[in-house]
Amino acid sequence: MGQKVLLFYIYAMTILTFSICGADKFAAQRQRRRVPEKVLFLxxxxxxxVGMYLGMxxxxxxxxxxxxxxxxxxxxxxQAAILFYFWG
Incomplete structure (x- = not known):
């Protein structure tokens, strides 16, 4: 059960971060307010x-x-090392 929840969380964060990366690029092209780099890293x-990497x-x-x-x-x-350590 816990693994499914974690996978769902990672999937959701991937989609969210990918979308925010795209929105930030869109804002940059139009000289609009941007997403701070600290937020993208957070x-x-x-x-x-993975969403950020794909979005980049x-x-x-x-x-x-x-x-x-x-x-x-x-x-x-x-993150992959941590997952491998706990899931082996």
Whole structure:
């Protein structure tokens, strides 16, 4: 039961973060209010890292910022290691 809940949570965070990444790109193109980078990293750290990574390359957003290009994959690796440790 707990694994299903965790998978649903990760799936939901992935979709949410992907959507927010796309919305931020849309706002950037139109000179509108942006989503702070801290929020994008927080969402990634809270389980939306795959969504952020997919969004970066789908929308070509934040791909010129080294700390996103390096940081998001690092978050994914850490999260994968944690999942592997607990689920073995």
């Amino acid at each position: 969402l990634s750290a809270l389980g939306g890292s 390359f789908t929308f070509r957003h934040k791909t010129k910022h080294w700390y996103f290009v390096v940081g998001i994959p690092l978050i994914i690796l850490v």
